[in-house]
Amino acid sequence: MIKQRGQVVVDKILDTAERLFFEQGYNITGINQVIEEADIAKASLYKHFGSKTDLLVAYLQRIHERWFDKLEADVDKVADPKEKLLTLFDYHRERQLQNGFGGCRFIKANDEAGMSDERVLAEIQKAKQHLRDYISMLVVNSGHQKLLTDKELTELIFMMLDGGIVAASVFKQADDLQSAKSIIQKLI
Amino acid sequence: MIKQRGQVVVDKILDTAERLFFEQGYNITGINQVIEEADIAKASLYKHFGSKTDLLVAYLQRIHERWFDKLEADVDKVADPKEKLLTLFDYHRERQLQNGFGGCRFIKANDEAGMSDERVLAEIQKAKQHLRDYISMLVVNSGHQKLLTDKELTELIFMMLDGGIVAASVFKQADDLQSAKSIIQKLI
DNA sequence: CATTAAATATACAGATCTGTCTATTTAATG
DNA sequence: CATTAAATAGACAGATCTGTATATTTAATG
Structure with a gap:
């Protein structure tokens, strides 16, 4: 099963969110930090997660x-x-x-x-x-x-x-x- | 025991913080909300709590x-x-x-x-x-x-x-x- | 190769955040 | 009444927040 293009981005987002939400907490983790550390664009995040x-x-x-x-x-x-x-x-x-x-x-x-x-x-x-x-x-x-x-x-x-x-x-x-x-x- | 002037302010701050920190959580409760709902001035809060x-x-x-x-x-x-x-x-x-x-x-x-x-x-x-x-x-x-x-x-x-x-x-x-x-x- | 969809970079809006500062008013005390 | 300390209102800085929009580049598919 080959990963779709979107799946790579989603995985990077979730990997990063999983780490940050746990280490720092949800409320003080900003979307900007997630996209920066996940190394993806903000528009990509909001495309996959509303x-x-x-x-x-x-x-x-x-x-x-x-x-x-x-x-x-x-x-x-x-x-x-x-x-x-x-x-x-x-x-x-x-x-x-x-x-x-x-x-x-x-x-x-x-x-x-x-x-x-x-x-x-x-x-x-x-x-x-x-x-x-x-x-x-x-x-x-x-x-x-x-x-x-x-x-x-x-x-x-x-x-x-x-x-x-x-x-x-x-x-x-x-x-x-x-x-x-x-x-x-x-x-x- | 008569309450000092400062004690009233401190109590109002702590009463409000106690309610908001519990109901909303610490991180999403802003200082501005605390001072507004406690009905005290911001300078008063930072005088009593650094x-x-x-x-x-x-x-x-x-x-x-x-x-x-x-x-x-x-x-x-x-x-x-x-x-x-x-x-x-x-x-x-x-x-x-x-x-x-x-x-x-x-x-x-x-x-x-x-x-x-x-x-x-x-x-x-x-x-x-x-x-x-x-x-x-x-x-x-x-x-x-x-x-x-x-x-x-x-x-x-x-x-x-x-x-x-x-x-x-x-x-x-x-x-x-x-x-x-x-x-x-x-x-x- | 042309088309199409995905991902990108970037700017922006409008709000909110903590903390500092000034200037004024209040109230207690000698 | 005069002095002094406390509390007030409000502006401000500088950063950050979520979410949107635009324009460009990348990559997969027919």
Whole structure:
């Protein structure tokens, strides 16, 4: 599959937006900086994305897809169904170590623009709900000790992942995600 | 205690900043909007706060103090030491219901300005660590069943509170904080 | 080779941003 | 009442913001 001419430009825009929106934040990243660092023309950006908000929505869709594919790939490598649950924490932890404890991009986007645009909020909700459903499936298949119900364990893991990422982003270390993993290990 | 003339102005500035930084976010709230809605002069703002960042730091100190005082007051009303732990979730839940699921102001500030200014990050860390230490004290005195160690239970509650607030802010409902309370209830 | 669509460079509008400055008015105190 | 400090209104600088428009160049296709 050969890339179309437009696809190269779109990719350059999204690559740059992905980096800047995460490192700096959405609101303080200007369109002018995006086009300069992406090395494309402003008219090209507005041809492919009608507005800065549209770019944010496309950014969220893109990171949702890519982030989730990698998560599933990591979980698929593990055979033991309980270990699959623990892999969730490893994945989140490694991501935070890699990206310098920048936190969760969906939470960041929600804090910056979630209240102002319903399409943005919808994409964030979609991504978070997708993760919760995925956790639920893993929990049901995990054969855990039923100290908690399936629903409770799902909620617990879901909230500890977000709580652990927030702690990593605030304290600039990933110890909390490690603790979270140990705690879940005890409870399954 | 009679208020000094300057105190009135400072209070009006901080009241307005507190509202706008939370409702709109720090980055998209302009100084001009603050002075207009606070109904004070720009020179007054820059007399009391050297820069917009200084105002953010003062805002964080203020909400840390006030938020924590109310939390302690709520916990103090409860006699049972295990129930005190559960009150943490009630408090967080009620706050989210009151403020329209706006999430945590410290996490918001961290996402918007934590990476760019070390004083801001320090205030956020101070507030979060304060909460963690407080939870730890309550856990030690709770007489819980020791299914988890004191340290683990502290971490668990700490992360579930943040995770629950994030979920409330994303999904615009507080069910997750209710679930979190039920789960902790089972584990203590 | 001619046509067509995409991407480019660049200027521009109109608004907004933080922060500084001057000059004036207000209010508290000796 | 006179003095002094605080608060005010408002202009201003210099930069940046999103989004539009124009005119030119590039590259793919029939």
